[in-house]
Amino acid sequence: MRxxxxxxxxxxxxxxxxxxxxxxxxxKLIQGSIANKIFFGYILIYGVFLxxxxxxxxxxxxxxxxxxxxxVLALLIIFQQEIRRFLMMLGRSTSFRENALLKRFxxxxxxxxxLSTLQSIVEAVKVMATTYTGALIVIEKEDDLKKFIESGxxxxxxxxxxxxxxxxHKNSPLHDGAVIIKGGRLAxxxxxxxxxxxxxxxxxxxxxxRAAFGMSEQTDxxxxxxxxxxxxxxxxxHGGIFRNMSVQDLEVKLKDYILKD
Numbered sequence: 208m209r210x211x212x213x214x215x216x217x218x219x220x221x222x223x224x225x226x227x228x229x230x231x232x233x234x235k236l237i238q239g240s241i242a243n244k245i246f247f248g249y250i251l252i253y254g255v256f257l258x259x260x261x262x263x264x265x266x267x268x269x270x271x272x273x274x275x276x277x278x279v280l281a282l283l284i285i286f287q288q289e290i291r292r293f294l295m296m297l298g299r300s301t302s303f304r305e306n307a308l309l310k311r312f313x314x315x316x317x318x319x320x321x322l323s324t325l326q327s328i329v330e331a332v333k334v335m336a337t338t339y340t341g342a343l344i345v346i347e348k349e350d351d352l353k354k355f356i357e358s359g360x361x362x363x364x365x366x367x368x369x370x371x372x373x374x375x376h377k378n379s380p381l382h383d384g385a386v387i388i389k390g391g392r393l394a395x396x397x398x399x400x401x402x403x404x405x406x407x408x409x410x411x412x413x414x415x416x417r418a419a420f421g422m423s424e425q426t427d428x429x430x431x432x433x434x435x436x437x438x439x440x441x442x443x444x445h446g447g448i449f450r451n452m453s454v455q456d457l458e459v460k461l462k463d464y465i466l467k468d
Contacts, residue, residue: 324366324391325461331371332433332440333454341435342375343385343415345400346464350426352394356387359398366393375433385418385430401425419443429464431457 256271328344335342345352360381364370366388374381374396384397403420419430423443432441442449442460449460 324388325458325465327366327368327371328388328431329454329458329461330368332431332457334368334372335375335433336438336440336454339435339438340372340375340377340433341382341415342371342431342433343400343418344371344431345385345387345398345422346429346431346461347387347389347394348427348429348464350428352387352389352426352428355385355398355400355422356389356395359384359387359395361395362393363395364393366391385422416441416443416448420446420448423447429461 252271253275256268256275259271260268328346332342332344334340345355370393371386373379374386376382381396385400386396387394387398400418401421401424402414402417403424405420405424408417408420413434413436415432415434419432419441420443422428422430423446427445430443432443433439434441439450440452440454440457442452442457444464449456452460
């Protein structure tokens with residue numbers, strides 16, 4: 208196919224579509240962050256470099272060419288968080304359990320322990336929301352949370368309503384940080400989570416919510432947040448948040464997460 212003096216075949220069209228899709232995914236990852244402005248600044252300089260090279264402006268193109276060569280290393284350093292998230296997104300899309308088509312042929316096994324754990328969490332969250340007790344609960348899925356578990360106090364205990372209420376009581380030495388639930392057991396308490404630096408997070412949300420966002424950006428875990436100030440229940444997963452949930456809504460979300468995903 209010819210457009211003016213250009214000859215375009217289906218390979219060129221496929222190439223353009225793939226690059227457009229990749230740029231769109233990168234934009235989604237950096238949207239709202241300071242990296243957004245840096246990225247578009249770099250694209251602008253690259254555009255000037257291509258134009259100067261096409262026009263035969265050797266001096267300018269050589270200077271910008273050196274900058275572009277050094278800029279690649281700089282971008283890897285600046286965008287290390289975004290690159291990590293992009294690669295994780297690609298990895299999840301190829302996962303057997305995350306792929307929408309393959310999930311039709313996959314029926315997860317549901318144990319009584321999972322249902323019991325879910326019920327204990329819901330009951331504990333209900334009480335904490337009623338008593339304005341802040342909480343941060345992380346539920347592991349496929350991504351290994353070992354390094355986050357090791358950042359806290361390892362417990363390896365059975366999940367129960369009473370234990371969760373005891374941990375998050377304001378006078379408990381374990382109430383700061385997050386609880387991580389792994390394989391239906393309470394793996395650790397007082398765990399440190401990565402704090403999100405995204406500019407899209409509402410300023411009204413506090414440190415617990417930012418930690419929940421940070422965890423959901425780096426892993427496929429589900430995070431429950433109970434606000435100490437507003438007694439608001441939030442569910443965070445895959446970088447998305449459901450705020451001001453009722454206990455019934457939370458139970459539905461957890462069942463969807465544990466039983467279907």
